[in-house]
Amino acid sequence: MATLIFDLDGTLIDSAPDIHAASNTVLVEEGLPPMALPEVRSFIGRGVPHLVACLLTAAGQDPAGPRHARLVARFTDIYEDAVGLTVPYPGVVAALEALAAEGHGLGICTNKPLVPAQAVLRHLDLARFFTVVTGGDSHPLKKPDPAPLLATRDALGGNPDLYIGDSEVDAECAHRAGLTFLLFTEGYRKAPVETLPHAAAFRDFAELPALVARMLAPAAG
Numbered sequence: 503m504a505t506l507i508f509d510l511d512g513t514l515i516d517s518a519p520d521i522h523a524a525s526n527t528v529l530v531e532e533g534l535p536p537m538a539l540p541e542v543r544s545f546i547g548r549g550v551p552h553l554v555a556c557l558l559t560a561a562g563q564d565p566a567g568p569r570h571a572r573l574v575a576r577f578t579d580i581y582e583d584a585v586g587l588t589v590p591y592p593g594v595v596a597a598l599e600a601l602a603a604e605g606h607g608l609g610i611c612t613n614k615p616l617v618p619a620q621a622v623l624r625h626l627d628l629a630r631f632f633t634v635v636t637g638g639d640s641h642p643l644k645k646p647d648p649a650p651l652l653a654t655r656d657a658l659g660g661n662p663d664l665y666i667g668d669s670e671v672d673a674e675c676a677h678r679a680g681l682t683f684l685l686f687t688e689g690y691r692k693a694p695v696e697t698l699p700h701a702a703a704f705r706d707f708a709e710l711p712a713l714v715a716r717m718l719a720p721a722a723g
């Protein structure tokens with residue numbers, strides 16, 4: 503049995519519309535102008551404090567000023583129910599069903615805080631697949647520090663292990679943790695695919711079960 507750990511935002515789920523809506527709620531409440539979806543999407547991947555700092559910078563405000571803590575608190579409050587605009591990427595449910603049926607241990611390591619991560623997994627009926635879910639606030643350090651990914655791997659206990667994610671942060675994290683990285687190319691990545699360290703890339707979750715089997719074949723042999 504292998505251990506397969508997934509990133510969440512931009513990998514299993516397209517959550518940018520909910521994150522965009524929550525961002526605009528907090529901006530407008532502060533008297534700041536709302537932002538377009540692609541701009542907010544480009545801020546996703548390093549957790550809520552980073553996202554809020556990016557929102558403030560883009561709005562011409564001090565990202566380290568007193569507004570930051572207030573907006574993080576308000577965003578976090580809204581985030582816990584921000585599930586209605588989020589959908590799994592096509593083929594995700596079938597791929598998870600196939601991988602679970604093969605007996606692999608499945609986990610999540612995301613920079614999204616744990617409560618909204620669990621809420622959206624429940625809302626989309628995805629929670630049933632995962633034995634371990636590590637959020638961006640589950641450990642003192644967030645990805646790309648390898649600690650949360652290694653803790654997720656240790657909690658799952660399988661071997662060999664793969665990390666599957668969509669971003670620069672995930673690629674760096676897997677590299678630093680020494681896990682084989684599979685890149686989903688259709689998420690929130692900003693850099694070109696070839697600049698990210700990865701063992702393999704895929705653009706459709708229908709490809710993932712066969713790709714995982716190929717990646718595990720040498721180790722199994």
Ligand SMILES: O=C(O)COP(=O)(O)O
Nearest residue numbers: 510511547548549612613
């Ligand atoms: O919340 C974020 O900033 C990103 O979350 P992710 O780690 O699931 O991509």
Ligand SMILES: [Mg+2]
Nearest residue numbers: 509511512668
């Ligand atoms: Mg991601």
